[in-house]
Amino acid sequence: MAYLSSIFNILLAFFAIASCILMFVTLTNAYRLRNILLSWDSGKLLGFPLFASVFMLFTLSMFAGVTIMGLSGYTAILSCYVLMSFNWLVSSYFMSRRYITDHGIVKNINDPSQTIPWSNVHDLVEIENESGISFAFFYLPYSGPGDSRQCIRVELRVPNVHLDPFRRIMDHKLGRRFSNSQVTVPGYKQIN
Secondary structure (H helix, E strand, O other), X not given: OXXXXXXXXXXXHHHHHHHHHHHHHHHHHHHHOOOEEEEEOOEOEOEEOHHHHHHHHXXXXXXXXXXXXXXXXXXXXXXXXHHHHHHHHHHHHHHHOEEEEOOEEEOOOOOXXXXXXXXXXXXXXXXXXXXXXXXEEEEOOOOOOOOOOOOEEEEEEEOHHHHHHHHHHHHHHHOOOOOEEEOOOOOEEEEO
16 A cells, blocks of 8 residues: 555656646746737636636645644645646746737747737637627648648637727737728627
């Protein structure tokens, strides 16, 4: 039975190291972004990601409870969980943050398919709903000659506070190629 406990401790240490690597890669990608014109938080809990925040609060409360009760045998294990939850929270925060740069739109800094260069946008749709305004961007990713390319759709919800600056940036970057025209479907505005 002792070997099973050792296997679980090794597995826990492996995931703690993996979470450190994820946080390092995410922070590196965030630091490498250049010419950020606009950015905002998109987390559900005061700008922070919901599940990562709840997990962080849970692990901190468990760690505090173990410390208060004097159960020092669990301190090392819970320290690994606190480290993992901290790394997850930081990584999730920067991954859920939206960046509008001079080069394009970065919806997720760790996922290149969620990054849209302004030059690749072929169409977009503005969608009004009760929670705010979203933009659906349609773009063709760069591929080599002779490759068949599929149009990719990425939806971006823009908070009302950042809506006017975002529209100004969009008009500056895409205005030469698109002209605004109202469609007859209520709640939608299409730019061709």
